[in-house]
Amino acid sequence: MAGQEPSRTVLEGPERAPNRSLFYAMGYTEEELNRPLVGVVSAYSEIVPGHQHLDKLAQAVMDGVRLAGGTPILVPAIGVCDGITMGHAGMRYSLPSRELIADSVETMALAHGFDGLVLVPNCDKIVPGMAMGAVRINLPTVVLSGGPMLAGRVKDQDVSLSLLFEAVGKNKSGALSDEELEEMSQDACPGCGSCAGMYTANSMNCLMEALGLGLPGNGTIPAVSAARRRLAKTAGMRIMALIKEGVRARDIVSQEALFDALACDMALGCSSNSVLHLLAIANEADLAIDLKDFNAVSEKVPNLCHLAPAGPAHIEELDAAGGIQAVLRELVQTGLLHLDRPMASGKSLGEQIEGAVNKNPAIIRPFEDPYSKTGGLAILFGNIAPNGAVVKRSAVAQEMLVHTGPARVFDGEEEAIQAIYGGKIVPGDVVVIRYEGPTGGPGMREMLNPTSALAGMGLDSSVALITDGRFSGASRGASVGHASPEAAQGGPIALVEEGDRITLDIPAYRIHLEVSDEELETRRQAWQAPPLRVQNGWLSRYARLVSGADQGAVLKG
Numbered sequence: 001m002a003g004q005e006p007s008r009t010v011l012e013g014p015e016r017a018p019n020r021s022l023f024y025a026m027g028y029t030e031e032e033l034n035r036p037l038v039g040v041v042s043a044y045s046e047i048v049p050g051h052q053h054l055d056k057l058a059q060a061v062m063d064g065v066r067l068a069g070g071t072p073i074l075v076p077a078i079g080v081c082d083g084i085t086m087g088h089a090g091m092r093y094s095l096p097s098r099e100l101i102a103d104s105v106e107t108m109a110l111a112h113g114f115d116g117l118v119l120v121p122n123c124d125k126i127v128p129g130m131a132m133g134a135v136r137i138n139l140p141t142v143v144l145s146g147g148p149m150l151a152g153r154v155k156d157q158d159v160s161l162s163l164l165f166e167a168v169g170k171n172k173s174g175a176l177s178d179e180e181l182e183e184m185s186q187d188a189c190p191g192c193g194s195c196a197g198m199y200t201a202n203s204m205n206c207l208m209e210a211l212g213l214g215l216p217g218n219g220t221i222p223a224v225s226a227a228r229r230r231l232a233k234t235a236g237m238r239i240m241a242l243i244k245e246g247v248r249a250r251d252i253v254s255q256e257a258l259f260d261a262l263a264c265d266m267a268l269g270c271s272s273n274s275v276l277h278l279l280a281i282a283n284e285a286d287l288a289i290d291l292k293d294f295n296a297v298s299e300k301v302p303n304l305c306h307l308a309p310a311g312p313a314h315i316e317e318l319d320a321a322g323g324i325q326a327v328l329r330e331l332v333q334t335g336l337l338h339l340d341r342p343m344a345s346g347k348s349l350g351e352q353i354e355g356a357v358n359k360n361p362a363i364i365r366p367f368e369d370p371y372s373k374t375g376g377l378a379i380l381f382g383n384i385a386p387n388g389a390v391v392k393r394s395a396v397a398q399e400m401l402v403h404t405g406p407a408r409v410f411d412g413e414e415e416a417i418q419a420i421y422g423g424k425i426v427p428g429d430v431v432v433i434r435y436e437g438p439t440g441g442p443g444m445r446e447m448l449n450p451t452s453a454l455a456g457m458g459l460d461s462s463v464a465l466i467t468d469g470r471f472s473g474a475s476r477g478a479s480v481g482h483a484s485p486e487a488a489q490g491g492p493i494a495l496v497e498e499g500d501r502i503t504l505d506i507p508a509y510r511i512h513l514e515v516s517d518e519e520l521e522t523r524r525q526a527w528q529a530p531p532l533r534v535q536n537g538w539l540s541r542y543a544r545l546v547s548g549a550d551q552g553a554v555l556k557g
């Protein structure tokens with residue numbers, strides 16, 4: 001082996017005999033220690049359905065590393081299940097866990113001298129967290145995600161988590177019995193994998209494929225498929241080639257790659273959380289991108305897919321239609337893609353997508369016949385969110401693209417959900433849920449219960465919602481999140497009063513509080529910052545260190 005690899009610093013020479021002895025203590029042979037050491041970072045656990053099979057995939061990755069002459073070393077990462085944390089205080093840990101994951105990738109890799117990494121994540125924060133850690137330390141890296149769950153079958157219909165969350169709203173309004181709801185909860189999620197729609201986990205796994213850290217198929221091959229295990233072995237083999245060629249994470253995650261991923265995001269109609277995560281990955285890779293870039297790309301890239309929650313199809317159908325490679329192939333016609341950039345596959349983007357075929361134009365609309373000429377996400381600006389707010393416009397009912405209505409103000413998710421379930425929200429209202437931002441929450445909880453309750457109660461085509469918190473990828477409707485600056489930092493969303501009129505104009509990228517500047521100034525003078533909601537533990541540290549959502553909610557130096 002060459003000699004410059006980090007593992008040589010840990011293992012070579014007489015003075016490293018004690019270090020070697022500890023490897024021998026684990027059963028490694030001399031032969032194994034003479035090979036590159038590949039950290040296989042697995043988020044396997046038995047609390048996340050998206051992760052309960054990652055032990056098998058990590059094993060397949062390790063097999064691939066060995067096949068190609070390396071020594072795989074398995075290390076763990078934590079992971080939070082957003083679905084299980086949804087709707088209670090546990091959700092405060094979800095977004096912050098991304099930072100813990102990034103830090104632990106850095107810690108395990110640099111502390112032990114790994115020469116390269118294969119990241120084995122699957123769910124929402126684990127994918128960006130691991131990617132952030134990898135681009136921060138810039139080792140050769142391949143991502144092998146766990147893959148999507150299959151859709152469930154309920155009453156002859158394909159279902160997944162978004163419909164189940166909405167079914168709760170139906171149940172509250174009396175349209176669905178307790179028994180039917182229970183039956184649905186047993187059948188909606190049929191096994192391992194990341195929840196089956198274009199929710200956050202699958203959005204991020206697809207974007208890993210578009211960035212190039214993930215191999216073709218990474219975003220869409222079902223978790224239970226043998227093809228996913230073969231992909232895992234290939235990922236193990238590919239990392240050995242990247243180590244040999246000296247191709248590092250930042251060679252792949254370049255400015256060009258980031259913008260190509262952004263284009264793919266717009267075509268797919270990814271989760272609004274992808275905004276936070278792409279900003280955070282860019283920050284770690286020292287790449288320049290801001291919220292205005294999202295709109296610039298969104299203006300030029302058509303929305304080609306309406307997967308759940310925007311439509312009835314699930315990721316397995318996107319996979320059968322040709323997956324992300326076919327979507328990227330359609331996007332060549334935008335003229336925006338950087339076809340010469342390198343991918344972890346060893347090919348350039350152009351070579352990689354050359355043979356890709358769109359096998360189902362009902363799932364991947366052809367470039368000439370999109371759902372809309374503009375992309376899935378839009379960033380809105382205005383006096384209520386001067387630093388921006390995010391909406392998944394591809395999942396907004398047509399009649400809600402422009403809307404004005406009275407503010408119904410709630411300081412936190414619990415207050416809002418009680419009012420919605422209690423029938424206190426009526427058509428026309430604009431629900432404001434604040435003090436749920438990165439600092440105020442803390443942790444920017446996902447407002448999936450409120451958005452699903454509105455949808456399930458049939459109010460998604462007449463009620464808008466704005467929050468400084470965020471949404472699930474399963475949220476739909478006129479749901480505007482990440483309003484920045486957040487209420488806890490004195491952002492204008494803190495100054496809204498019950499009955500104020502708010503205008504949402506998505507085509508104009510605008511959100512406006514119909515209150516005069518003078519009146520807002522008077523209210524600002526009277527506003528006082530509330531004490532931090534969480535006073536001890538890691539979350540209180542997080543609340544003090546986190547940046548705004550417009551910066552990706554990353555921890556400040």
Ligand SMILES: CC(C)(O)[C@@H](O)C(=O)O
Pocket residue numbers: 082083084124161195199200201271273446471472473474
């Ligand atoms: C539970 C979900 C569907 O994973 C959600 O948290 C998301 O962000 O998509």
Ligand SMILES: [Mg+2]
Pocket residue numbers: 082124200273446471472473
């Ligand atoms: Mg989530």
